Amino acid sequence: MHDEDGYFGENVAATYDESAADMFSPEAVEPAVGMLAELAGEGSALELGIGTGRIALPLAGRGVPVHGIDMSRAMVARLRAKPGGDAIGVTIGDFATTRVADTFTVAYLVFNTINNLTTQDAQVACFRNAAAHLKPGGCFVIEVGVPDLRRLPPGQTAVPFHISPTRWAFDTYDVATQAMSSNYVTIVDGHATYESIPFRYVWPAELDLMARLAGLRLRDRWEGWSRTPFTSESPRHISVWEKPAA
Template sequence: MDDDGYFGESVAARYDESSAAEFEPGVVDPAVAVLAGLAGAGRALELGVGTGRLALPLARRGVPVHGVELSRAMVARLRAKPGGAEIGVTIGDFSTTRVDGTFSVAYLVFNTIMNLTTQAAQVDCFRTVAAHLEPGGCFVVEVLVPELRRLPPGQNVVPFHVSPTGWAFDVYDVATQATNSNYVEVVDGRGEYRSIPFRYVWPSELDLMAQLAGLRPRERWEDWTGRPFTSESRGHVSIWEKPLT
């Protein structure tokens, strides 16, 4: 791992392509609509801003956006896009990095909360966000529901992509909530392997983290369109707010 964490140059160079489905208007537009509504006339703070998938369209809607990002390689991709130079970015670990000013909404999307690999770091993230929010401001997290129901007794590996030239699988440790996503690609007869660690987190656990940070629940949906969250939902968009007093 280099100074850019697990999202260095080799990952950044093909990030938009490898995550192409997340850049589709049907995915981006509902998220931006929710975030713009929560921002109102205020500012937005994106943790893990990456290459600007949401920051750029949100800024085009007139919302001032500031990002926090550990990977300089990812930020370089953001800067190269139209409007990217206007997005303020602070380089650092989003669990503890402080920036100037306050915000009406902060958001952490696409499972990025799980890039913080300890419970303590995830709690720190909530506390850091709470310190940045204006009274009445909101913190939004989009993250999957841990797929432990797919693990039969004695199994700790779940494949999620298999093709003639690539394999991807998650390895779970249910005792610690540690997991890692593993990728094997074969190009021109040569194999390449990388592994990224995560810590999965339950919705109820996130609610407790929010409570510790002085935030209270506002909404929880299955997705950005506002579908109800149920026991069958594979992910959720959760919103907590900072009390006015």
């Protein structure tokens, strides 16, 4: 893994699409692309954390011009190798602060990527960066899970989310700092390897305040891309904040 690629260097990029295969299924991709294409309208889209192009490629296939920002050259190389990938503009850099010389009708962050920013300051900066890239009336969209803290009894800090003979995976939470990590133990031929990726979890209300600091206002919030209602039992949310029209 190269330092400039953060936690998504060559060793992760090489198998990323396979390891996240469920998220590449038509059932996962098409509703997201449909909503983003609707929000983009006749304009263009900016993806923060474009990765290997899971959303950007089909969105571009719908006729929406897409530009991406991503720190990982290894992930972007996988995007470039896919059909149509060389036609999508990508700026290498931190999506919380990197600017591109254009404005867009929609900017979006999907699949919990806001949590890859591990400080509140960086998350606030990301909202400001997204807002600066939006045309008046444009929207910023985030897909992120709701912290699963209700599964933590007193004294426990870990929540398992996958257990099999060859892989154990669990999240850890620090409720004082909102630091969390996803941890993976993989067993091959009786030998175990361990990987840990840091995140910062964030509540919907906290995201709304970040949006207000950036001059955005909440327009919609759903549990999923099919616009199912968001409730106290929802494990994730799709939130749409709007920049005031000129």
